[in-house]
Amino acid sequence: NAGVTQTPKFQVLKTGQSMTLQCAQxxxxxxxxxxxxxPGMGLRLIYYSASEGTTDKGEVPNGYNVSRLNKREFSLxxxxxxxSQTSVYFCASSAGRTVQSGGYTFxxxxxxxxx
Amino acid sequence: GQQLNQSPQSMFxxxxxxxxxxxxxxxxxxxxxxxxxxxxxxxxxxxxxYKAGELTSNGRLTAQFGITRKDSFLNISASIxxxxxxxxxxxGSGTYKYIFGTGTRLKVLA
Numbered sequence: 001n002a003g004v005t006q007t008p009k010f011q012v013l014k015t016g017q018s019m020t021l022q023c024a025q026x027x028x029x030x031x032x033x034x035x036x037x038x039p040g041m042g043l044r045l046i047y048y049s050a051s052e053g054t055t056d057k058g059e060v061p062n063g064y065n066v067s068r069l070n071k072r073e074f075s076l077x078x079x080x081x082x083x084s085q086t087s088v089y090f091c092a093s094s095a096g097r098t099v100q101s102g103g104y105t106f107x108x109x110x111x112x113x114x115x
Numbered sequence: 116g117q118q119l120n121q122s123p124q125s126m127f128x129x130x131x132x133x134x135x136x137x138x139x140x141x142x143x144x145x146x147x148x149x150x151x152x153x154x155x156x157x158x159x160x161x162x163x164x165y166k167a168g169e170l171t172s173n174g175r176l177t178a179q180f181g182i183t184r185k186d187s188f189l190n191i192s193a194s195i196x197x198x199x200x201x202x203x204x205x206x207g208s209g210t211y212k213y214i215f216g217t218g219t220r221l222k223v224l225a
Contacts, residue, residue, distance in 0.1 A: 004157075035215075042118055042203065043158075043215040058212070090157050103148045103205070104213065106157030 002026050006091050006107035013081040013114045021076040021110050023091030031094045032074035033058075033104065034066060036087040043090065049074055081114045088112070119204055119216035127222045134191040136219045138204030144214075146207040147187040149178050152218075153200045161202075162189070196223050 007022045025032065034046040045058030049068040063085060065077045074093075078085060088111050092104035121138050128134055138147070146165055150158035162173050164180035164187060171178055175192045187204055201220050205213040 033212075040217060042217040044118075045212060048212065092157075103150075103160045103163050104158075106150075106159070108155075108157045 004091055004093055004105050004107035006089075006110050008110060009108070010111045011113070013078075013112065015082060015114060017081050018077065018079050019081065020078075021089055021091075021112075022073070023075065023107060024073045025091075025093040025105070026072065027093060027095070027105065028071070029093035029095050029105070030071075032068065033092045033094075034064075034074070034076045035090045035092065036060065037090060037109075038087050046076065046089075081112075083114045086112060086114045119206055119214055121202075121204055121216035121219050123219060124217070125220040125222070127224060128194055130194060130196060130223055130225050132194055134194055134198070134221060135188065136190075136202060136221075137186060137188045138206070138216050139186045140206055140214075141185070142206070142208070142214075143184040144206035144208050145184065146213075147178070147180050148205040148207070148213065149176075149187070149189050150203040150205065151200050152203065158203055191221075194221075194223050196225055199223050 004025045030051050033048040035043040044060050047066040049055045052071045055066050067075045088109045090109050091107045094104050119138050119140050149161045152158040162178040167184050169180040177190045179188045201218040203218050204216040207213040
């Protein structure tokens with residue numbers, strides 16, 4: 001009953017370094033999402049993939065890129081990390097293409113610090 | 116970007132008390148969700164609401180989809196220590212994407 005698995009759980013980067021956050025789901029969901037969570041800001045959508053082969057920008061896409069590798073996997077890449085990208089990153093997935101299809105299942109998060 | 120307003124931002128209550136929180140928006144939604152986030156974990160779905168006026172329960176939790184479709188409410192009855200956490204609302208319309216509230220942080224005093 002893995003659900004949504006994110007790796008790594010914790011990461012410290014130096015400014016300018018790059019890294020990829022990995023996400024995989026085993027529920028055969030069509031849609032996948034990347035959110036960041038900052039204190040007092042709630043959850044903000046970075047990128048999403050409505051279905052395999054498609055990706056779209058969310059609310060805060062600058063400084064990030066994504067890849068929907070296959071139906072299971074959706075990765076988030078920081079090409080040149082900045083301190084403003086210090087945050088907790090959550091991957092989520094949902095079964096259907098409309099909000100009426102149900103809510104998201106979230107992973108347990110990646111805590112990223114950029115120094 | 117658009118976010119939902121949740122109230123209160125935080126609350127301390129005594130064990131056994133009832134809790135009420137709400138979420139308001141300037142936009143109309145056709146789906147409302149309520150999530151709970153435990154420390155160090157991702158949010159977990161508690162209740163989903165799909166129709167204006169709908170009242171849905173999940174154990175000690177009851178949520179309502181506001182008639183105007185611009186708000187939603189969550190009540191927790193007889194709170195217990197494990198209710199501690201952050202409660203998020205999320206509103207959705209159309210396809211794919213939900214907008215999340217800023218969260219209500221609940222602390223229960225034994």
